[in-house]
Amino acid sequence: KQEVTQIPAALSVPEGENLVLNCSFTDSAIYNLQWFRQDPGKGLTSLLLIQSSQREQTSGRLNASLDKSSGRSTLYIAASQPGDSATYLCAVYIYNTDKLIFGTGTRLQVFP
Amino acid sequence: GAVVSQHPSWVICKSGTSVKIECRSLDFQATTMFWYRQFPKQSLMLMATSNEGSKATYEQGVEKDKFLINHASLTLSTLTVTSAHPEDSSFYICSARWVGQPSYGYTFGSGTRLTVV
Numbered sequence: 001k002q003e004v005t006q007i008p009a010a011l012s013v014p015e016g017e018n019l020v021l022n023c024s025f026t027d028s029a030i031y032n033l034q035w036f037r038q039d040p041g042k043g044l045t046s047l048l049l050i051q052s053s054q055r056e057q058t059s060g061r062l063n064a065s066l067d068k069s070s071g072r073s074t075l076y077i078a079a080s081q082p083g084d085s086a087t088y089l090c091a092v093y094i095y096n097t098d099k100l101i102f103g104t105g106t107r108l109q110v111f112p
Numbered sequence: 113g114a115v116v117s118q119h120p121s122w123v124i125c126k127s128g129t130s131v132k133i134e135c136r137s138l139d140f141q142a143t144t145m146f147w148y149r150q151f152p153k154q155s156l157m158l159m160a161t162s163n164e165g166s167k168a169t170y171e172q173g174v175e176k177d178k179f180l181i182n183h184a185s186l187t188l189s190t191l192t193v194t195s196a197h198p199e200d201s202s203f204y205i206c207s208a209r210w211v212g213q214p215s216y217g218y219t220f221g222s223g224t225r226l227t228v229v
Contacts, residue, residue, distance in 0.1 A: 034218065043205055044220040089155060098144065100218055102155045
């Protein structure tokens with residue numbers, strides 16, 4: 001059974017810091033991995049999608065890497081801002097089951 | 113593109129009544145839609161997968177007679193919580209799968225906060 005874990009569970013940092021959020025999964029047979037952002041009481045916003053054949057994806061201040069063999073992904077946030085405060089979720093797509101399995105999430109707070 | 117609209121955003125209902133939540137794909141055809149449930153400060157748990165024109169597939173432990181899912185068209189899926197009880201209070205989110213380039217991705221609705229009193 002695929003299990004997805006995110007570390008840390010919560011993070012509080014001052015504005016301007018560079019951040020690293022971690023995601024690990026137990027079964028490396030994934031099709032792709034997606035990072036999402038969720039604001040309180042809201043739905044999910046897709047940030048980055050990495051295919052299993054790719055090593056990383058970048059969008060603005062966000063960079064996500066994928067090491068499928070070791071079952072790890074990292075979301076790097078450069079020069080954090082208060083507007084980045086949210087919960088960040090990673091999810092892996094299991095091809096043969098057509099399911100998206102979510103991680104436990106990291107609650108991020110960036111204070112001015 | 114790939115927008116999913118979910119309504120209502122919040123609903124309060126009395127115990128014993130039924131509540132319907134709609135999920136629409138606005139600019140693409142969603143052959144497959146997914147329904148999730150999220151408890152406070154927890155991650156999303158998949159409840160069921162619905163395919164257009166066929167019966168939904170429920171995850172283990174999810175009561176299919178309580179959570180009725182209908183996916184009658186390529187743009188609309190509905191979740192009906194029947195005979196709701198306070199323990200059904202939760203945040204429900206739908207998702208639709210789109211086939212873009214280079215590969216699959218998921219788009220989520222904005223969620224529905226259900227409170228049963």
